[in-house]
Amino acid sequence: VIIASAIVNMYAKCGNLQEACRVFNNLQDRDAALWSSLIAGCTELRQDDLALDLFQRMLFEGTKPNDFTFSCTLKACGNAGVLEQGRIIHDMLLRRDFTLDVIVGNSLIHMYAKCGALNEAYQVFDRLTVPSVISWGTIIDAFNDYGYGLTALEIFDKLEQTDLMPDQCHLFTVIKACGSTEDLSKGRQIHANASRRGLSSDVAIGNTLVGMYLKCRSMEEAQSVFDGLPYWNCVSWSTMLTGYIQQHQWAMALNFFGTLQEEDLKLDKVIFLKVLEACSNLGTVGQGKLIHDKIVRHCLEADTVIGSALLDTYCKCGYLHEAYQVFGRLACKD
RNA sequence: CGAUCGACGGGACCUGC
Numbered sequence: 001v002i003i004a005s006a007i008v009n010m011y012a013k014c015g016n017l018q019e020a021c022r023v024f025n026n027l028q029d030r031d032a033a034l035w036s037s038l039i040a041g042c043t044e045l046r047q048d049d050l051a052l053d054l055f056q057r058m059l060f061e062g063t064k065p066n067d068f069t070f071s072c073t074l075k076a077c078g079n080a081g082v083l084e085q086g087r088i089i090h091d092m093l094l095r096r097d098f099t100l101d102v103i104v105g106n107s108l109i110h111m112y113a114k115c116g117a118l119n120e121a122y123q124v125f126d127r128l129t130v131p132s133v134i135s136w137g138t139i140i141d142a143f144n145d146y147g148y149g150l151t152a153l154e155i156f157d158k159l160e161q162t163d164l165m166p167d168q169c170h171l172f173t174v175i176k177a178c179g180s181t182e183d184l185s186k187g188r189q190i191h192a193n194a195s196r197r198g199l200s201s202d203v204a205i206g207n208t209l210v211g212m213y214l215k216c217r218s219m220e221e222a223q224s225v226f227d228g229l230p231y232w233n234c235v236s237w238s239t240m241l242t243g244y245i246q247q248h249q250w251a252m253a254l255n256f257f258g259t260l261q262e263e264d265l266k267l268d269k270v271i272f273l274k275v276l277e278a279c280s281n282l283g284t285v286g287q288g289k290l291i292h293d294k295i296v297r298h299c300l301e302a303d304t305v306i307g308s309a310l311l312d313t314y315c316k317c318g319y320l321h322e323a324y325q326v327f328g329r330l331a332c333k334d
Numbered sequence: 335c336g337a338u339c340g341a342c343g344g345g346a347c348c349u350g351c
Contacts, residue, residue: 005336037337071338106339113340137340169340176344204344211345238345270346277349305349312349 001027005034012041017050032058032066040072043079051076052085065092067101074107078114086111090124099129106135113142137169149177153186171199175208179215187212188221200225207235214243234268241274245281253278261294269306272298276309280316288313302331 004027011020024030024038035058042051055073058065065073070093077086090108093100100108105128112121125131125139136159144152156174159166166174171194178187191209194200200209206229213222222243229236237260244253257275260267272295279288292301292310300306307330314323327333 002336007336009337031336033337035337040337043338066337068338073338075339101338103339110339132339134340139340141340167340169343172343173340202344207344209344233344235345240345242345268345273346273349277346280349305346309349315350 001029001031001034005031005037008034008037008041012038012044015045017041017045017047030061030063032063032069035063036066036068036072039069039076043072043076046079048076048080052080052082067104070104071107074104074111078107078111081115083112083115083117086115100124100127102128102130102132102135106132106138109135109138109142113138113145116146118142118146118148133164133167133170136164137167137173140170140173144173144177144180147180149181152177153181153183168199168202168205171205172208175205175212179212182216184213184216184218187216191225201230203229203231203233203236206230207233207239210236211239211243214239214246217247219243219247234266234271238268238270238274241271241278245274245278248281250278250282254282257291261290267294267298269300269303272300272306273309276313280313283317288317288319301326302329304330304332304334307331308334 004023007023008020011017011023020038020041024034027034035054039051039054042048042054051073055065055069058069070089074086074089077089093104105124108124109121112118112124121139121142125135128135136155140152140155140159143155153174156166156170159170171190174190175187178184178190191200194205199205206225209225210222213225226236226240240256241253244250244256253275257271272291275291279291295301295306295310301310307326311323311326314320314326
């Protein structure tokens, strides 16, 4: 059964749920780990209903769930958004033990958060005897995901007063929260701390910082972080473009795109969408032809999203003939 | 000696009607 459990896990991780189930069904004596393996596998592969069914079957067949089982089942509840089911499991846990395992506690927080029950999520967090960095990350993400950036930042402050060290996941969330709440001074402070720990040299963190400064309308700081990035990728560029557009600096956006397209860089869809948006707002095709050429060279003209944006731009600039031609070349008209 | 937690890890999603 130990071997079978590992095999079920392997099949599930490879995305082959059928084989996993086959191995599972061929076994007579199933222990909690085997059940957990399959439940976890189903959850991983977004078969949440199947995972929940398995959990019920497990109870029915008389195998006692352990912490692993509860953890994966709660994740399935969260993904499926079934709050009632999650509460039932919470009750089972309370009746079973006075103290909650941290990982099971984290799973509960996650489940409540995914179901939009932030108060209950926070209560579970608050009652954890020894919250881990992941507990903190889960609850901070929960509030931020639902638009409560301020609360997310307040909880982060509390985290900083503990002995735990915030990690990259916290940083992403909290930098974004500074952007959405336009809390520039908090953003600077987090930036400084991250730099001190050598975390801001990461491109992804750097891009997030650029976006934060842009949302706080501090062009200078955004530019300076951008200039200091170890290298630039498509997200870096589209972040800058988005910033110009948010501030209605359409000419600046086009100018920025101009510098990009001089070099023969691989650009992505978001960049094109953003630069086309700038063109539309300017109401002049100007370099529109150049952008169009770039799109063709990236084989994106027939792409539904890009093609629609392109024809929308032509329409807004009064080039109905070009718009019609683009329309005709769309691979799929939605 | 098998199974579980924040990771769609950073950018567009208030495009039109």
